[in-house]
Amino acid sequence: MKPQKPLLERQSAISPARPSGFARQLLKAFLPPLIMGGVLFCLYVFVRGNLEPHRQFLMPGVSDLWSQAFGIAAVREELLERSITTMSIALAGLGISIPTGIFLGIIMFRFYVMERAVFPYLVALQSIPIMAIIPLIQSALGFGFFPKVLIVALFTFFAIPTTLLLGLKSVDRGIIDLFRLQGASWFVMLRKAGLPSAAPALFAGLRISGSLAVIAAIVSELFFLSGRGGLGQMLMNTKIDFKYEQMYAALTVASILSICVYVFFNWLGNRLFSQWHESARRNK
Template sequence: MTAPANQRATAKWWPAALLVVVLVGLWELVSGLVDVPEYLFPAPSAIVRAGVDNAELLASASWVTTEELLLGLLLAVVVALLIAVALHFSVLLRRTVLPLLIASQTVPVVVLAPILAIAFGYGILPKLVVVALICFFPLAVGTLDGLRSVDPDLPRLMRTLDASRWAIFRRVEFPSALPQLFSGLRLAVTYAAIGAVFGEWSGSTDGLGFVMLQATPQLRTALVFAAIVVLTAETVALFLFVRLLEKIILRWNRR
């Protein structure tokens, strides 16, 4: 990354970083002045101590949750791409399946998570399904919209060159849909952590959600906040990775 690029990145992110620092400082100050019990609302310093004291536990749990996030997200991407492409190629499927997909989003995943735990046990499978269910819709809709929004002149040009339907899809439609696919992926990444935690709350023996579930009745609120911080850091890191991947793959897209 060149120096001007570094300067642009710094100018882009420093206001948000400064705001976080100010808010954390105010939080620490108010906690000290008001003297709120730690089990009700711990100060940032108490959260840091809880994180350091339970570093091994949080590291082990975060590895489990990260595995659920990545595999569930991968499952959602594969299924969403297959369904979006099928809907794009078939008008009949689009008219029959798409309304059902939209209606399925009215069912709260938090209600389905316990049912999945009963059906598939306390292993990793129900967590992957929950993450995939939450991430699937923005990926499928974004990809389908991208495929449907291609400039109609481009497929016409390809047909004049005697291109097959598959060639038009591979060379024109799918590349044109990639920006919206990545937009859906960025949105799905932020939802994936919610799905993993829901799955672990419904039935699990490990993971950050399980740590929160066990620490709450023990009034170890600082540990709950420490697990939330680790989960947030994981999600932000995954989001930045997706952004980097998007910039590498979509160098031609300067929007």
């Protein structure tokens, strides 16, 4: 009988799996959404084909979108300008909700009484339709830039402290005990153990909030029609003027912006956690 090699020797003989090439990673990243986009496009064509001929203008075709919207230089310039306005509102709202949410999540984790006091109001804020309190915001703050930013912050706030609090509560108790044996302060444990362990959960909340930010900015513009607006105002104006091709163009650009914000936070999370966290390794 042939003797077997020791276990350690057999394990060392197994070469680690080679990382995927750049082309393969691009294929894995873009092929599934492209396939899903093709399915949705076929569904759109099917629904449009089943409309009466006099109603097909409500769902313009690809050629109409190009000839009446994307193919016109003035429309492209307007889409660019309004996209910048919408993104400025969305990013300003995230600039408020992200640091405020992170701070509140840490406070709730540090003081259990604060979690019990604040969490019901977070749930209530999420449960109350934001559009129902927009008239109150209009009455109190007017129709300027800041009310729109505040609406975005309200839309995107809930996911940030809740995911961070969940991540902080999921830190391994053995690691916490090890820091305590070394006499580390609570702030040191938070900085070196809590936040790194909770960061993947936090970035899940950031992906949700980021994709909602553009939607919230457009919703805010639907109620604040004064001044130079963004894509939301363009959607309203083109619908009133029966320019459905330009309305669908604005809707397409808004969807692309929302997806780009989501992809950015997803890419940033993978860059930060790809070397050590399982959630990022599964994407490879």
